[in-house]
Each structure stands twice: as structure tokens, then as C-alpha cells.
Amino acid sequence: MSDHLASSYDLVIFDLDGVVFLIDKPITGAAEAVERLRADATPIAYATNNASRRAADVAALLNGMGVSAEPAEVLTSAGASAALLAERLPAGAPVLVVGAEALRAEVRDAGLTPVDSLEDEPVAVVQGYGPEVGWKILAEAALAVRAGATWFATNTDRTLPSPRGPLPGNGSLVAVLRTALDREPDVVVGKPQPGLFRTAATLFKSQRPLSIGDRLDTDIQGAVTAEMDSLLVLTGVSGPADLLAAPEDRRPTYVAADLSGLFRPADDARLPGPGGESGGWRVTRDGDRAALDGSGDPVVALRLLCAVTWDGVPVSAITATSPEAEELLRSWGVLDS
Incomplete structure (x- = not known):
């Protein structure tokens, strides 16, 4: 067995935005890194907080960029949120959905009823990122939560990376309701919560997974919480100054400029x-x-x-x-x- 960093792990869990691509452009070297892992027979999972696409759509997007992926390898906060809602609510229960059509579809496929108005008497609100989210649906969500609906957030990422710089993410939209309601969501499903990481490890029967991310406050903190080793790549949101100031619960095991660090000696990337x-x-x-x-x-x-x-x-x-x-x-x- 070779002695590069990735060779010590039996599963590599990739974040997407800022690690594999930026919005709709692949990051240089991402496709090559994935193919090298596949050549080494290392299982791969993609775990993303972005709730605007379904697993099959994410896989199609990746393949269209030249990054190989199967729907079964993709875990999204939208799918995880819908599964959690289905565990906690009776079949057919009305859920007010704030987000993209992908989140509505996940809720529907979980056996629940997506709605968009207080008049539909939703028992829960689920909020995920969607580029078309506006005041009207946020107002309905605020009214529903005040009326007693349980408030689920797919994630609380403040920003999304893009080639033009950070853009408002779901956390910024959650902040609108947080301000209006003067309270926190009842449940946050995605990273930095450990659920996506642990689900990936369970699905692939992994004993020693490695999680890769670009954000200290979600990807790395989530891996630390899940007790997994992690690699921070400097191609997305968190930069060197953030890493230098990172508190203990946001400190990765390794750091690399990009995904090529997976194939260099582990001691060349180990922190500190x-x-x-x-x-x-x-x-x-x-x-x-x-x-x-x-x-x-x-x-x-x-x-x-x-x-x-x-x-x-x-x-x-x-x-x-x-x-x-x-x-x-x-x-x-x-x-x-």
C-alpha cells in the first residue's frame, strides 16, 4: 500500500461547494482526485449542506463536470431533513417548505405533504437554501412557527462560495426568521451536526473515514463532533487566517491547498x-x-x-x-x- 494521506482511510467523504466545485464550475484537480481514489478502490461519498438539489441531480451535475458520481454516493441535507421529518411526523402531515423544489420533492417522497401557507395548518416548517426564496414564503414560515409549527433548518451556512466571492447561504435566510421570531430553529439537520458524516460511515461500513471540507464552522466542526479525521482544503470559504484562529472544535487533522494533498505524505499536511x-x-x-x-x-x-x-x-x-x-x-x- 502506498503511504499517501488517503491510503490510511477506508472512506473519503467530500463536501461539494468549495471542495469539488464553485457554483457550477469544477475546481481544478477535483476530477483527477476522485478518479485516483477510485483506482485505489477507496469508497467515496459526497455530503453537502446544499438543499437545492436532490441526490440524483447532484450526481448528474458532478458527472457533467467530469467528476464521477452515483446517486447512492450523495447525501444531501434536504434528503436528511425529509427523512428526519418522516420519523417524527405522521404520514401525510402538512409541512411548510421554504426552499427549492428539490426540498419539496424530498418532503413529498418521504410521505409528507408540502404546503406553502399558514392556512394549510402546517405542523412543521423546513427551511433550506433556494435562490428564489423571498419575503412571502418567509412571512408564512414565521406565522407558522409562531402558531406552533416545529422549525427545522437543513443547515445554517451563512455563505455559499462562488467564483465572485461568498454569497448569502441558508444561514443568512435562517437569520431573517431568527430576527423576526427572536428564537433559534428547533432542529438543525446538516453540518456541523454529525448526522451526515455518521450516515455516510454507516452506509459504507467505514471504520476509518476521512472528511474533506472548506469550512471550519460546518465541515470541520461536524467531523470533529462525529470523531472523524478531517482535511481542510483552501479552495473555498475558510482561509489561512481562519485556521490560525480556529478553536479546538474547529481544528482539522490536516490542511492542504487543494485535493492534490490527498496523494502526498500525511505528515506533509498534518496539523499542527x-x-x-x-x-x-x-x-x-x-x-x-x-x-x-x-x-x-x-x-x-x-x-x-x-x-x-x-x-x-x-x-x-x-x-x-x-x-x-x-x-x-x-x-x-x-x-x-
């Missing part, structure tokens, strides 16, 4: 990095301050700095002592421009 120096970089600590010197691979510098910031050095107390280090820290937003 070795103390002192590595790969042309050197971190010197003086009490509650630290300095970065040298040049080289930015991920190596990031791992070295995690070793000190995760041990108490504030991110604001990091300085640079070489031009390359200064340029890198400025690009991360760690130093003032």
Missing part, C-alpha cells in the same frame, strides 16, 4: 506542523509573540504558525522578518495592508 522550521520557513516564538521568516510553500508556513497560535499566540501577534513572509501574511490578511 513541526515546531521551529520546515521547508524553508522558520517560526520563532518569544512568549506571546511569534515571527515568520524565510520562504517556501505557503501551506508549510501555515502549519508552522498553527503550532504557535493553537498554543496561545494571538494571530495579531504574528510578525514577518523576511520579505516573502511579509507578503504571505499580508495576502492572508494577518498583517495590515
Whole structure:
């Protein structure tokens, strides 16, 4: 067996937005990474908080991008939410759906009745991301929750990654109702809750899964909660400054620039990095301050700095002592421009 990072795991669970694609464009190297895992006979699952597509639609989208996928490999927060609603409600119960048609279809297929008005007397509200969600359906949802309906959120991602930068996600839409109702949802189904991760591990009979994500507050925190190893890739929402400041429950096992890190030695990505120096970089600590010197691979510098910031050095107390280090820290937003 080869000794690259992925070879130690019997299942790789991919997040989608920010890991495999951005909106509708594949991220460079994603298709190649998936095919290499398949060539190594490593099972693959795709777990996404995005509730705007069904599993078959997600698989079709991936295949259309050149990333191989089967519907059975895809777990969505829409499907998981509908399954949970079906467990808790009687067959045929009316559920007010805030979100895309995919979420309505999942609710319908779960044996429940999707509705869109308080007059339909919904016993639950399920809220997921949908690009057409507007004031009218949010108002109906607020009225239904006030009337006693149980409020389910497929996820609370504040943003969605895109080639143009972060866009409002379902968490931003949930915040509208949170403000109007002055309360939290009764149930949040998707990441960072551990359900999607544990379901994937159960489906594939995995004893040692690896979860890959781009968000510390959902993908990585969810993996930590599910007691799984995780890899943060820097192709989506969370960046180096976020990782340096990450609390314990949002710290990944590994970090890599992109999915090619799966096929490099695990010790090249493990967090935190070795103390002192590595790969042309050197971190010197003086009490509650630290300095970065040298040049080289930015991920190596990031791992070295995690070793000190995760041990108490504030991110604001990091300085640079070489031009390359200064340029890198400025690009991360760690130093003032």
C-alpha cells in the first residue's frame, strides 16, 4: 500500500461547494482526485449542506463536470431533513417548505405533504437554501412557527462560495426568521451536526473515514463532533487566517491547498506542523509573540504558525522578518495592508 494521506482511510467523504466545485464550475484537480481514489478502490461519498438539489441531480451535475458520481454516493441535507421529518411526523402531515423544489420533492417522497401557507395548518416548517426564496414564503414560515409549527433548518451556512466571492447561504435566510421570531430553529439537520458524516460511515461500513471540507464552522466542526479525521482544503470559504484562529472544535487533522494533498505524505499536511522550521520557513516564538521568516510553500508556513497560535499566540501577534513572509501574511490578511 502506498503511504499517501488517503491510503490510511477506508472512506473519503467530500463536501461539494468549495471542495469539488464553485457554483457550477469544477475546481481544478477535483476530477483527477476522485478518479485516483477510485483506482485505489477507496469508497467515496459526497455530503453537502446544499438543499437545492436532490441526490440524483447532484450526481448528474458532478458527472457533467467530469467528476464521477452515483446517486447512492450523495447525501444531501434536504434528503436528511425529509427523512428526519418522516420519523417524527405522521404520514401525510402538512409541512411548510421554504426552499427549492428539490426540498419539496424530498418532503413529498418521504410521505409528507408540502404546503406553502399558514392556512394549510402546517405542523412543521423546513427551511433550506433556494435562490428564489423571498419575503412571502418567509412571512408564512414565521406565522407558522409562531402558531406552533416545529422549525427545522437543513443547515445554517451563512455563505455559499462562488467564483465572485461568498454569497448569502441558508444561514443568512435562517437569520431573517431568527430576527423576526427572536428564537433559534428547533432542529438543525446538516453540518456541523454529525448526522451526515455518521450516515455516510454507516452506509459504507467505514471504520476509518476521512472528511474533506472548506469550512471550519460546518465541515470541520461536524467531523470533529462525529470523531472523524478531517482535511481542510483552501479552495473555498475558510482561509489561512481562519485556521490560525480556529478553536479546538474547529481544528482539522490536516490542511492542504487543494485535493492534490490527498496523494502526498500525511505528515506533509498534518496539523499542527513541526515546531521551529520546515521547508524553508522558520517560526520563532518569544512568549506571546511569534515571527515568520524565510520562504517556501505557503501551506508549510501555515502549519508552522498553527503550532504557535493553537498554543496561545494571538494571530495579531504574528510578525514577518523576511520579505516573502511579509507578503504571505499580508495576502492572508494577518498583517495590515
